[in-house]
Amino acid sequence: MRIVIVGNSTAAVGAIEGIRLFDQKSEIIVIANEEAHTYSRPLISYLLEGKTDLQRMKYRPDDFYERHNVTALLGQTVTAVDAGAHELTLAAGGKVPYDKLVWAAGSRPFIPPVQGLDSAPYYTFQSLADAEKLASALSPDSRVLIIGAGLIGLKCAEGIAGRCARITIADIAPRILPSILDEEGAALVQAHAEKHGIRFHLGNAVQSVDGNTARLADGTALDYDILVVASGVKPNLEPLTAIGAKAGRGILTDANGLTSLPDIYAAGDVAESLDITDGLSRILAILPGAYQQGKAAGKAIAGFPVPFDEAMPVNSLGLFGLHMGTAGVAKGESTVTQTDADYRRFFFADGKLVGFILIGDLHRAGIYTALVRAKIPLDTVQFDPQKPALAAFAPAARQKMINGENA
Amino acid sequence: MKRITVHEEWCLGCHLCEYYCAFANSGGDDMADALRGVAIRPRIAVEDAENDVHFAVSCRHCATPRCAEGCITGALSVVDGVIRLDADKCVGCYTCILLCPYGCITPSEGKPIQKCELCLNNSAGAPLCVQKCPNRAIVLEEGAVPCAL
Ligand SMILES: Cc1cc2nc3c(=O)[nH]c(=O)nc-3n(C[C@H](O)[C@H](O)[C@H](O)COP(=O)(O)OP(=O)(O)OC[C@H]3O[C@@H](n4cnc5c(N)ncnc54)[C@H](O)[C@@H]3O)c2cc1C
Numbered sequence: 001m002r003i004v005i006v007g008n009s010t011a012a013v014g015a016i017e018g019i020r021l022f023d024q025k026s027e028i029i030v031i032a033n034e035e036a037h038t039y040s041r042p043l044i045s046y047l048l049e050g051k052t053d054l055q056r057m058k059y060r061p062d063d064f065y066e067r068h069n070v071t072a073l074l075g076q077t078v079t080a081v082d083a084g085a086h087e088l089t090l091a092a093g094g095k096v097p098y099d100k101l102v103w104a105a106g107s108r109p110f111i112p113p114v115q116g117l118d119s120a121p122y123y124t125f126q127s128l129a130d131a132e133k134l135a136s137a138l139s140p141d142s143r144v145l146i147i148g149a150g151l152i153g154l155k156c157a158e159g160i161a162g163r164c165a166r167i168t169i170a171d172i173a174p175r176i177l178p179s180i181l182d183e184e185g186a187a188l189v190q191a192h193a194e195k196h197g198i199r200f201h202l203g204n205a206v207q208s209v210d211g212n213t214a215r216l217a218d219g220t221a222l223d224y225d226i227l228v229v230a231s232g233v234k235p236n237l238e239p240l241t242a243i244g245a246k247a248g249r250g251i252l253t254d255a256n257g258l259t260s261l262p263d264i265y266a267a268g269d270v271a272e273s274l275d276i277t278d279g280l281s282r283i284l285a286i287l288p289g290a291y292q293q294g295k296a297a298g299k300a301i302a303g304f305p306v307p308f309d310e311a312m313p314v315n316s317l318g319l320f321g322l323h324m325g326t327a328g329v330a331k332g333e334s335t336v337t338q339t340d341a342d343y344r345r346f347f348f349a350d351g352k353l354v355g356f357i358l359i360g361d362l363h364r365a366g367i368y369t370a371l372v373r374a375k376i377p378l379d380t381v382q383f384d385p386q387k388p389a390l391a392a393f394a395p396a397a398r399q400k401m402i403n404g405e406n407a
Numbered sequence: 408m409k410r411i412t413v414h415e416e417w418c419l420g421c422h423l424c425e426y427y428c429a430f431a432n433s434g435g436d437d438m439a440d441a442l443r444g445v446a447i448r449p450r451i452a453v454e455d456a457e458n459d460v461h462f463a464v465s466c467r468h469c470a471t472p473r474c475a476e477g478c479i480t481g482a483l484s485v486v487d488g489v490i491r492l493d494a495d496k497c498v499g500c501y502t503c504i505l506l507c508p509y510g511c512i513t514p515s516e517g518k519p520i521q522k523c524e525l526c527l528n529n530s531a532g533a534p535l536c537v538q539k540c541p542n543r544a545i546v547l548e549e550g551a552v553p554c555a556l
Contacts (some may be wrong), residue, residue: 042500052498245447288502291476294475314477318500318501325504363504364513365504366505366507367507399415402464
């Protein structure tokens, strides 16, 4: 059997490792338009910050392809899929036949319709190549304008803060990190970033750029030397939707990663998953989910399907030394505790913990994530919003958790 | 594979395992010298529950480890059934801390995070908490530990 994987990042690695758990024989071919050995995409900001390097940011060791008996065709773009003939078309010409296909093509930057952007030079922050281009354009006196106060814009700001004179971030949204933080939490993190010199214009869309000046909705004119567009991402799904794959914003799959097309699987940021915390299908766009979806697809292809049925948003990130961790949904009944260094908000529904936002202290926070994931009724545990502990669980449940099913 | 099992009915709550863990991972060869005046940061933690119940928790080396699967850098990986940390690759994003259902990965001093590696990462070579537990509440034995939550 020949398995072709399009993509060479998290979901692809998950698929390779999932396949090789059970199947050492099938041929595996990885095709990716990026040239690099598989690397950790989130580390591009740490690279610019000097906290990692090209060697250490490799997502898997140098001998990964060899050890997993994978042929890597890097620097090759797939332009079309023929589901009937079971073959791919490469931009460089040529076809690649497959028996099973894993579409793990991730996403690309979304470029908002800002007037003047089509003729103004700008940078994006989505790949190693993007990071390297941006780094070589920066100088100690660069004034940088970043469009987008989401995860990517903020991580970019952190990464380059030591390499330029000034960073301004503008976003149409009224607060930073709107997809993971609530208003209070966002204000706290924003104040922290401001202490590190980042300036914000929120609730204020960039309406046009012209030469080295951006105009915001409220009339403000901002001069800049370098423009970075970080306004979200778009899934690389067109080659599959072009042949009729069912899709919402992302490709739809079952819990084994199988799409609506025969022998074609999809995983990672290109695919939706069923968020168990609110029952909605969506692109989660987090690295752990991409790995788990990829691995599930790999296991299914190898003939040992283990459905991935626990997808949920879990985000952990540090920004200028301040850590935050969030999981599940951020709506409904909630409790908040706040001290100088610490913000903790928990969301409840039907007597269960359904989500949380922690800023500051993340000590043992995975215990909260587990309560959300396993939907444990809170009347069976002693939930403590300050101190997560396994002591919260009833002795029998705890014994089973710690020592395993046979305890 | 051999795993650490903990027996809360035998745990005295003495917290000695925490001190031995800190010593094993200190790099020193005299316990008193290594720990004198230090706020220890052990990779095993004794929880004291109601009714004088105590138990120690350290990495369960889950069969399907969420920490390693979700590690954004590849710093956490499974080597012969043991979840190992390549501290050189870790940038301290704490995704693993948010994913570990046992609360067994913690921030560290010097390195971004730390976790139990069954003393394979230090000169003890085999879990010192197990060797030194006075009431054999922490034992190394054959058994599969699923990731329960
Ligand atoms: C700056 C930044 C910081 C981030 N930080 C975090 C974080 O802290 N935590 C977290 O959980 N997530 C984070 N993310 C998100 C995380 O990187 C993604 O969720 C993850 O990379 C998704 O993996 P993937 O394999 O689905 O796709 P991608 O990583 O997007 O990889 C897609 C692959 O497909 C290839 N490809 C695409 N189209 C084609 C084609 N037509 N032909 C051939 N090859 C193709 C590409 O070369 C690439 O190898 C961050 C992302 C960015 C950009």
